[in-house]
Amino acid sequence: MTFTVTATSLAIVPVPRGWLDWVFLGCWLSVAASAASVHLPGGVGRRWAFAASLSAGFWSGAVIALAGSRLDLLKALPCVLVFFPAASGLGLRARIMAKVVSSWLIAVAMLAAALQFLPVTPGYMPDHLD
Numbered sequence: 256m257t258f259t260v261t262a263t264s265l266a267i268v269p270v271p272r273g274w275l276d277w278v279f280l281g282c283w284l285s286v287a288a289s290a291a292s293v294h295l296p297g298g299v300g301r302r303w304a305f306a307a308s309l310s311a312g313f314w315s316g317a318v319i320a321l322a323g324s325r326l327d328l329l330k331a332l333p334c335v336l337v338f339f340p341a342a343s344g345l346g347l348r349a350r351i352m353a354k355v356v357s358s359w360l361i362a363v364a365m366l367a368a369a370l371q372f373l374p375v376t377p378g379y380m381p382d383h384l385d
Contacts, residue, residue, distance in 0.1 A: 257305055261311075265312070265319075276372075278321055281314045281317070283367050283368035285314045288307065294357070
């Protein structure tokens with residue numbers, strides 16, 4: 256509920272266009288931090304879960320406000336339902352699967368966060384392939 260309310264609220268607020276790179280960075284870092292939480296030995300408590308949901312909702316809403324349409328929010332919200340089967344899978348001792356998938360997600364998130372700060376080489380300039 257926290258994610259849904261936060262993302263919906265922020266998606267309708269105007270966000271300055273100059274924040275686009277930082278919003279994408281924050282979004283990917285939030286993804287990495289949330290995925291890393293499955294590696295905590297005791298799991299996460301209610302406070303951490305609330306903070307992670309708030310962070311994910313904030314960054315998701317900001318990305319949609321800047322780079323998408325409000326209909327994208329309606330398309331993305333059903334994806335939140337994936338947490339219910341995932342939580343039951345963790346109860347069935349499928350923790351190693353969750354850790355492997357989250358490790359890949361962390362790698363992808365860090366790569367996506369870093370790529371936006373690399374210089375782009377236009378097609379008419381030599382790059383590492385030449």
